[in-house]
Amino acid sequence: MQVVRRDMQLSLRILQHLLFLKDAAIPTKPTLYAWDETWPATSASLTTSGLTRTGLLPALEYGDKIYTQHIPTLRYLARELGAYDGQTSYEKYIVDAVADLYIDWRGQWVCSLKGASEEYKNETVPKYYKVIGEYYDETAGPYLLGDRITYVDFAVYQSIDNERRTGTLPESLPESLVKLQEAMEARPNIREYIAEHK
Numbered sequence: 001m002q003v004v005r006r007d008m009q010l011s012l013r014i015l016q017h018l019l020f021l022k023d024a025a026i027p028t029k030p031t032l033y034a035w036d037e038t039w040p041a042t043s044a045s046l047t048t049s050g051l052t053r054t055g056l057l058p059a060l061e062y063g064d065k066i067y068t069q070h071i072p073t074l075r076y077l078a079r080e081l082g083a084y085d086g087q088t089s090y091e092k093y094i095v096d097a098v099a100d101l102y103i104d105w106r107g108q109w110v111c112s113l114k115g116a117s118e119e120y121k122n123e124t125v126p127k128y129y130k131v132i133g134e135y136y137d138e139t140a141g142p143y144l145l146g147d148r149i150t151y152v153d154f155a156v157y158q159s160i161d162n163e164r165r166t167g168t169l170p171e172s173l174p175e176s177l178v179k180l181q182e183a184m185e186a187r188p189n190i191r192e193y194i195a196e197h198k
């Protein structure tokens with residue numbers, strides 16, 4: 001199976017699609033694009049070539065199709081693999097609910113890249129980790145659903161990694177999220193990649 005993933009480089013941030021695909025032992029061939037003054041032209045050309053409708057990345061070429069919008073892409077891969085999702089409708093709902101919180105967080109994190117406001121640092125970020133931590137507290141962990149990893153664990157792990165890189169991670173995280181980080185960083189297929197890119 002050939003998988004080509006294209007993304008732009010944002011320092012050496014950990015890329016959740018890549019983590020997910022590596023964890024699932026699916027071969028990957030990432031292409032990274034520079035996010036600098038060349039990006040507008042690159043974005044226009046990727047749009048013309050049909051890789052992305054919005055001009056944004058990531059985009060995943062998988063089989064004979066192209067997938068964009070990263071959370072629906074992870075959810076699609078989970079369904080295809082018959083793994084990385086809840087088993088009951090309720091579990092799937094919980095996973096999707098946390099994914100939705102992540103999507104809301106992400107929009108605000110992207111805005112914070114232009115300069116994190118006091119409101120972002122003092123209200124948005126603490127509330128995000130408090131609420132996400134409450135969801136993770138519902139089981140003994142280390143993952144959202146307990147000992148079964150799902151696609152959203154990759155997203156939440158990446159949100160923590162992103163905040164660390166932008167210096168907006170709160171000094172202390174809920175214990176359940178510390179456990180998640182430790183568990184993600186110990187997973188056999190991805191621990192080396194994480195260690196190299198941390």
Ligand SMILES: N[C@@H](CCC(=O)N[C@@H](CS)C(=O)NCC(=O)O)C(=O)O
Nearest residue numbers: 043055056057058068069070071110
């Ligand atoms: N909802 C989209 C968001 C994509 C997005 O915001 N991509 C950013 C990089 S992580 C981007 O392409 N930014 C370039 C730009 O704003 O021109 C997704 O889930 O993939």
